[in-house]
Amino acid sequence: MQPVLVGAVAYTANVVPIWEGIRDYFRGSEVEMDFVLFSNYERQVESLLAGHIDLAWNTNLAYVRTVGRTNGECRVLAMRDSDLVFQTVFVARNGSDYKNLTDLKGSRVALGSRDSGQARILPQKFLADAGLADDDLQLVIFDSDVGKHGDTGRSELDALRAVLDDEADVAALGITTWNQLTQAGEVGVEAVWTSPEYCHCNFTALPTLDEARAERWVSHLLKMDWDNPEHRQILEMEGLKKWVRPELDVYASLFEAVKEQQIPDTW
Amino acid sequence: MIISDSDRARLAIRLVEAVNAAATGTTVLVPLHHPDEVDVVDQWCKRTDNSVLAIHDEAVEVYRGRLSDPSSSLPADRMPGSRLWMYTNFHCNLACDYCCVSSSPQTDPRSLSVDTVHRAVKEGIAAGVKELYLTGGEPFMHPDLAEIIVVCTAAAPTVMLTNGMLFRGSRLAVLDAMPRDNLVLQISLDSPTPDLHDLHRGVGSWQRAVDGITTARSMGFNVRLAATLAAGEPHQEAALNALCEQLDLRPEDTVVRRIAKQGVATRGVVISRGTVVPEVCLTSTGVYWHPVSATDPDMRVTTDIFPLEKAIDAIRSEFLDYRRKGDMLAAAFPCA
Known part of the structure; x- marks a missing residue:
């Protein structure tokens, strides 16, 4: 039987050991897998739609776009536990006195790449939901890693630098980037508002993928065990403790944001 | 700031x-x-x-990531600091052509005093040393060997390296007075027949070593053989095993080691701190990385023997650093 071919985007050098580790984990199982790396999510989604790959390890935006391109017929097979609890954190210098998003009216707000769910699309939605139109803010935009959907975290770091350089008052960061930064100790910047949880990545498949084959693949994936040192090494690199079945409701905010911001299915 | x-x-x-x-x-x-x-x-x-x-x-x-414990690949008895080697003296009744510390009858003895051995053993045990190794030179040329053996065997299992050729007269009495427990005599025997052994160590030395093994065994000592071989020299394992049986030794009581390019050896394995797992080695002139390099200035870790724990820590730390950096192709260099 042909292995399931999974697409992933090479946003860091670590992607190679991660997917080699997952591929090796599947070796000898009922349904083996191999992987193909893409330079950006647009190319990956196109390849999924063209049938060149069976599964795409998609960001939330790549998933939303795939839904749009398949008229909602694509399927989600699995996610990381950490994908269910993603958040955006608005941060400002200590003592800024911002208590909530409405306080940001008239402020300089640094946002990340236009295709980043956590650093741009959802922050803009959260601001809009708080009643702040673009005209109410001075947006400082960093489109520094377009194509990677914010995976590199680079545009978030650029946004934080802008706060430190006093070129912005507030920056929107993904929770993982914020947590990493604060491990250095007191950094003179504080969280002023944290978003509700939303979904991040998932394995997206076309409806043409045989369901039984997909289920065998997912069943084996879900057996990766945090307490197994070999599995754990891979899980740690990929940022999860366990693989879980999808919970698609938590993508609702991003679907709304994409619609409200009229983000096209392709660009 | x-x-x-x-x-x-x-x-x-x-x-x-x-x-x-x-x-x-x-x-x-x-x-x-x-x-x-x-x-x-x-x-x-x-x-x-x-x-x-x-x-x-x-x-x-x-x-990026957690460093694996660099010592995890080593058995506990090879962790630097678990063994303490001591060169009791550097002079020897032989002048082997591969001697890693250039010992001969003319060599300055540079002997360790009983007091130094006593303190080293005490501090070494406190620092985690589990086994003691005495070597030379020929330890039986040390005038206070009997006391040294008492000090060592009272503290930890002790292995003494000897050529086994001096078990006569007063030295035989010294041997006989040594404890049988906690002591192993590691006697050099390079080959199952005299040719190769005598080529390196002198004509007649093979027979005298075999006689020494026989004497020690008859006196109830635990004995093991150590063969030192150059590249290309055959181990002759089967013949050596047969000889072991004749000498009332078990085949597993045999150590085979390579000649190191140290001392008077003009050829052999080139070693450095980065290529040999250290075994803390004390001489009268300082603490060395490994007993096979106990006259090599580059392998001397410190001239300050005491506190010994400091030297052990320095060796262990440097070794783990080599391992961590992955710069090391650590070659085991068993001398015992």
Whole structure:
């Protein structure tokens, strides 16, 4: 039987050991897998739609776009536990006195790449939901890693630098980037508002993928065990403790944001 | 200098940026703007399961991921510091052509005093030493060997390396007075027949060594054989096993080691701190990385024998550093 071919985007050098580790984990199982790396999510989604790959390890935006391109017929097979609890954190210098998003009216707000769910699309939605139109803010935009959907975290770091350089008052960061930064100790910047949880990545498949084959693949994936040192090494690199079945409701905010911001299915 | 929160934030950004771009198991250089930033990097690495590998003048080398315990690949008895070697003296009744410390009858004895051995054993045991090894030179040429053996065997299992050729007269009495428990005599025998052994060690030496083994066994000592071979010289395992049986020894009581290019040896395995798992070795002139290099200035770790724990710590730390950096193709160099 042909292995399931999974697409992933090479946003860091670590992607190679991660997917080699997952591929090796599947070796000898009922349904083996191999992987193909893409330079950006647009190319990956196109390849999924063209049938060149069976599964795409998609960001939330790549998933939303795939839904749009398949008229909602694509399927989600699995996610990381950490994908269910993603958040955006608005941060400002200590003592800024911002208590909530409405306080940001008239402020300089640094946002990340236009295709980043956590650093741009959802922050803009959260601001809009708080009643702040673009005209109410001075947006400082960093489109520094377009194509990677914010995976590199680079545009978030650029946004934080802008706060430190006093070129912005507030920056929107993904929770993982914020947590990493604060491990250095007191950094003179504080969280002023944290978003509700939303979904991040998932394995997206076309409806043409045989369901039984997909289920065998997912069943084996879900057996990766945090307490197994070999599995754990891979899980740690990929940022999860366990693989879980999808919970698609938590993508609702991003679907709304994409619609409200009229983000096209392709660009 | 206290790092400002803002500088700490900028450093955190540099760390996240650099480390996230690296693959697990690789290293990145994170530029420092002030030496005090090292502490921040260290804290960040500990909290994020990354590791500081080296600190340079203007940068810190960060390893992405947790370093595996570099000692985990070594059995406990090979961990640096678990064995303590002591060169009781450097003079010898033989002048072998491969001697790694250039011993001969004319060699300056550079003997360890009983007091020095006593203190070294005491401090070594306190520092985690589990086994003691005595070598030379020929230990039986040390005038106070009997006392040294008492001190050592009372503290830990002891192996004494000897050519086994001096078990006569007063030295035979010294041997007979030694405890049988906690003591192994490791007697050099390079080959199952005299040719190869005598080629390196002198005509007639093979027979006298065999006689010495027989004597020691008859007196109830635990004995093992040690063969030192050059590249290309055959181990002759089957014949050596047969000889072991004749001498009332078990085949597993045989150690085979390579000639090192040290001392008077003009050929042999070239060793350095980076290529040999250390075995702490004490001589009257200092503490060395390994007994096979106990006259090599490059392999001397310190001239200060005491406190011995400091020397052991230094050797262990340097060794683990080699392992961590992956710069090392550690070749086991068993001498016992």
